[in-house]
Amino acid sequence: MQISERFDYDIVIMGAGLAGLSAALTIAEQHPDLSVAVLSKVHPVRSHSGAAQGGINAAVAADDKWEDHYYDTLKGGWFLGDQDAVRILAEQAPTAIYHLDRWGAHFDRDEQGHFAQRPFGGQRRNRTCYVADKTGHALLNTLYEQAVRLNVDVFDEWFVFDLIHHGDEFLGLLALANKTGTIGYFTAKACLLATGGAGRIYGQSSNALINTGDGMALALRAGAALKDIEFFQIHPTGLPNGILITEGARGEGGYLINKDGERFMKKYAPQFMELAPRDLVARSIQREINDGCGFDDGCVRLDLRHLGAEKIKTKLPQIREIAMYFAGVDPIEQPIPVRPTVHYTMGGIDVDINCAAPIKGLFAAGETACVSVHGANRLGGNSLLDAMVFGIRSGETIPAYLHAADGPDRTGEEALLEAAMDRFDAMFGDGGEDVPTLRKEMERIMVASFGLFRNQELMEKGLAEMTALHRRYDDVRVKSTDLVFNPELIRALELGFMLEVAHACSLAAVDRRESRGSHYRDDFPAMDNAHFLRHSLVTRDAEGALSLTYRGVTITDTKPLDEIKY
Amino acid sequence: MKGRFDIFRKRADESEPYRQEYSVELHTGMTLLDVFHTIQAEQDPTFAYRYSCRGAICGSCAVRINGAAALACKTQALPLAEQGPVRIDPLGNLPTIKDLVADFDHFWEAYDSVRPYLERAEDAHDEVLIWTAALDAKRFDQLSRAVDCIKCASCFSDCPKRAEDDTFFGPQAAVQLFKLYVDPRDDLHTLRRETASSPGGVVDCDSHANCVKVCPKDVRPLRAINFVKRDLSATQE
Numbered sequence: 001m002q003i004s005e006r007f008d009y010d011i012v013i014m015g016a017g018l019a020g021l022s023a024a025l026t027i028a029e030q031h032p033d034l035s036v037a038v039l040s041k042v043h044p045v046r047s048h049s050g051a052a053q054g055g056i057n058a059a060v061a062a063d064d065k066w067e068d069h070y071y072d073t074l075k076g077g078w079f080l081g082d083q084d085a086v087r088i089l090a091e092q093a094p095t096a097i098y099h100l101d102r103w104g105a106h107f108d109r110d111e112q113g114h115f116a117q118r119p120f121g122g123q124r125r126n127r128t129c130y131v132a133d134k135t136g137h138a139l140l141n142t143l144y145e146q147a148v149r150l151n152v153d154v155f156d157e158w159f160v161f162d163l164i165h166h167g168d169e170f171l172g173l174l175a176l177a178n179k180t181g182t183i184g185y186f187t188a189k190a191c192l193l194a195t196g197g198a199g200r201i202y203g204q205s206s207n208a209l210i211n212t213g214d215g216m217a218l219a220l221r222a223g224a225a226l227k228d229i230e231f232f233q234i235h236p237t238g239l240p241n242g243i244l245i246t247e248g249a250r251g252e253g254g255y256l257i258n259k260d261g262e263r264f265m266k267k268y269a270p271q272f273m274e275l276a277p278r279d280l281v282a283r284s285i286q287r288e289i290n291d292g293c294g295f296d297d298g299c300v301r302l303d304l305r306h307l308g309a310e311k312i313k314t315k316l317p318q319i320r321e322i323a324m325y326f327a328g329v330d331p332i333e334q335p336i337p338v339r340p341t342v343h344y345t346m347g348g349i350d351v352d353i354n355c356a357a358p359i360k361g362l363f364a365a366g367e368t369a370c371v372s373v374h375g376a377n378r379l380g381g382n383s384l385l386d387a388m389v390f391g392i393r394s395g396e397t398i399p400a401y402l403h404a405a406d407g408p409d410r411t412g413e414e415a416l417l418e419a420a421m422d423r424f425d426a427m428f429g430d431g432g433e434d435v436p437t438l439r440k441e442m443e444r445i446m447v448a449s450f451g452l453f454r455n456q457e458l459m460e461k462g463l464a465e466m467t468a469l470h471r472r473y474d475d476v477r478v479k480s481t482d483l484v485f486n487p488e489l490i491r492a493l494e495l496g497f498m499l500e501v502a503h504a505c506s507l508a509a510v511d512r513r514e515s516r517g518s519h520y521r522d523d524f525p526a527m528d529n530a531h532f533l534r535h536s537l538v539t540r541d542a543e544g545a546l547s548l549t550y551r552g553v554t555i556t557d558t559k560p561l562d563e564i565k566y
Numbered sequence: 567m568k569g570r571f572d573i574f575r576k577r578a579d580e581s582e583p584y585r586q587e588y589s590v591e592l593h594t595g596m597t598l599l600d601v602f603h604t605i606q607a608e609q610d611p612t613f614a615y616r617y618s619c620r621g622a623i624c625g626s627c628a629v630r631i632n633g634a635a636a637l638a639c640k641t642q643a644l645p646l647a648e649q650g651p652v653r654i655d656p657l658g659n660l661p662t663i664k665d666l667v668a669d670f671d672h673f674w675e676a677y678d679s680v681r682p683y684l685e686r687a688e689d690a691h692d693e694v695l696i697w698t699a700a701l702d703a704k705r706f707d708q709l710s711r712a713v714d715c716i717k718c719a720s721c722f723s724d725c726p727k728r729a730e731d732d733t734f735f736g737p738q739a740a741v742q743l744f745k746l747y748v749d750p751r752d753d754l755h756t757l758r759r760e761t762a763s764s765p766g767g768v769v770d771c772d773s774h775a776n777c778v779k780v781c782p783k784d785v786r787p788l789r790a791i792n793f794v795k796r797d798l799s800a801t802q803e
Contacts (some may be wrong), residue, residue: 017710018644029688042616042618042624042626043626043670043717045625045716045717046616046618046619046622046624046626047624048616048618048619048624050619050623050624050716051619051621051623051624056592062675098691099691101692101695102686102688102689102690102691103683104683104684104749105682106697106709106710106713109695109696109697112694113692113695113696114693131713132710132713132785134623134714137713137714138713139625140715141713141715142684144683145682145683146683146684148677148681148682149681149683149685179663181578197743206775207620207621208620208621208624209617209618209619209620210617210618234640240595241595243620243621244621304642312657318623321665322620322621322622325622325640325642326595326597326621327595328594329633330597345732425734435611436607437606450648479611480611480612482577482578482612484578484611484664485578485609485614485661485663485664486614486665487606487613487614487615488612490610491606512647
C-alpha cells in the first residue's frame, strides 16, 4: 500500500470528543495563526463523550469553593492523584463551564437562573452541572457546532494506524480515510492524543465499541509510559448488556435493593447510602450478588418507582428510554436490573500538568491521558470536566510549546515511513489467527482476572494468559485488501491497540500489592501508603517487552489519609 | 429461533449492488446491531456498517429496516424476525459508499448551511439565565427535544420532500435552525429568519410528518418547523 497524500499542519489532534474539540476550539480562538487538523475515526458527534449522562462538576455556586472540590477529588481518588494537577482541575472547572455556556450549551438552570447542580457520589454538596440526563451529548454537539463556526479542519472517519517518531521526537500520524481508502501522512510540530479510554478490553463494559485505547497504544509503542493503567473504574449500575444507568438516577433518589427488598447500602456506607463513591457501591453490589442476595438474573435492582412518573419523565427521560429499549423494563412500573460494568480508564498516557508526554511534541488530554487527577478512582462528574479543563489547557500549552521549540528534525523520515508501511502491509494475507476469537479471549481474561475482586493467583494466571495471547496477535492477518470501510482491517488494528493496553494493565495490576480505589485485592485488602502511594509506569521496548517502574505522587499541601472512609 | 435478514450489499467500486440473506440465531434482548456484529464476526468479515455507542445516543447506526429508517442498536431483533425475513437497506436520500454505509456529505452540507452554531461575543456568558422567561412552555419543550437530536439522518433519509427536491435542507437542519432561532443568547436572529424563509428552508416543508414518525429520539422536527413557520408569518408585517 502507498501513502497517497501528505498534509502539513502545525498541530494534529487525534480524537474529536470533548478533549480534542475543546483543544481545537481554544487554539482556533486564541491562535488563529496556527493550523490545526482534527482526525477522528468516527464523525466527531459519534464520540464517546456524548454518552456521558449525569453531568460535569464545578464549584460555580456562590457558596461553594474550588478547595472543597479539590479535596473531594483527592479523597475520592484515594490520594493517588497528583495534587498540583487536581488543583488545576478544581480551580479551572468554573472557567470550563463558562466557556461551554458561551459556546451555546443548554445547562439546566435553577429558578433564579443560576446553574442547576445535582448531588453526585463522594462530594459533600451539590456540585454537578447538567443538561437533563444528556450532558455529554449536549456538550459534544455544542463543541462540534463551534468547530463549524471556527472552520476547524476536521478529518472525520480517518483511522490513525501509526505514529511516526524519530527517537523521542514526534513527526506525524499515518491515517486511513475510510470513505476513500486513501492513506494520508499528517505531519505536525505537535500532536494531541485525545482518543478516550480503553474500556472495551473488558467483556462487560459501558464503553462505546470504539473505545479501544488507540492513542494509549500508539503512545506506548512510541516510547511513552502508561501510568496507573491498572485502575479501571467499574460502574456500579450497568444493564445486563453493559449499557450504563447513570449515577444521576441515584442522585435523584433511586434505591438499590437486593432480592429481599432491602436497601443493602446501609450495611456498607450508612451515611452516603446509594451515593457512596462508585468503587464502594460497585463492590457492595457484587458482594450481594456473590453472597446469593441478587436476583436470579445475576443482578440487583435499581428502584426508581417511589420518585413517581412525573419526576422520572422530566429528570431522567434518557434513563427511562434506555431501560425500556435495552432491558425491556419501564422504571415507572418496575425496578431496573443492574450489575457492575467497566466504565472508565483512570490510567493513561503519562503526561505532566501541561499535558506533555516525554516525547517532544506529543501531548495527551482527557481519558486517554493520566495527568493524574482521578487517582485510583474517579468521582462522577469529573470525567467531562477532565476532558474540558485539560482539553482547553492543552490548547494553551501546545501553542506555548510551539513558540519555544524548533520544528522536529525530519532527517530519516522517509525510511521511518517505509518501515511503518511495511508493518501495515504485513497485516494482510491468508491464514493465521482470527480477530473475533482473540478479542473474546482478551475480554474474558480481563473480566476473570482483573475485575472487581483481584488477587495474586488470579492475576498471575491472567498475566500469563495475556502475554501468550498478545504473542498470538502477531499472526493475525486481514484477508480483504479493500481499504474502504474495511471492518476486518479496522477491528484487527483495534485489537492490536487493545492488547497493548490490556497487557500493560495486567503487568501493573499484579505488582500492586495493596487495595486502592478501583484496584481491590482480597489478599491485600488495605491501602498501603508506605509502599504504594506511587504511580505505576509501564513502558515498552522496540521488541514489545514491557517493563514496570514507579514514581512518587506529587503532594503539595494535603496529607494523604491512611484509610478512606465515607 | 433463527432469524432471516435480507441485506443490501454493495462494494466500494462501481459494481452493481446486490442482496444477500443471512440466517442468525436470535435470543431475547438481541438488537439488530448485535445481529450485524454476529454476521461480521462469524459469517462475513467484509460486511460494512457503522456503529459506536450501541446505546442510541451517538447516531451512527441508522439504517432502513423494512423500509423505514431506525437505529439498529435500538431495535430488538427477535420480535421483528418472528414476522418474517427482515429487509435491511442503507439510509435513503444519500448515496451509498459500501453495504450499509451511507455517504453523509449531503446531510452535513444541509446542517452547515444553517450556520449551526450559537454566535455571540467572545467574552459573553450568562451567570443568570432564565430560559422559561424567554420561551413559553411549548417552545421550551421543543428546544429540549432539539438538543436531543443525534444527527442519525433518519429524518433526512425518509423525508419525501427531500427525495423530490434536493434544495430542501431537510428536517434535521430545520431542527438545528429552530434551536438557534429561539435561543435568546444568539446574535444572528435576523439571519436565522432569512435562512428559514429562503427557498430550501422551512417554508418548503410539505408537512408529510415522516420525520416525526421515524425519529428515534422523539425530536419532532415537523413541530419545530411549524413553530418557525408560524412565527415567521405572525411577525411578517
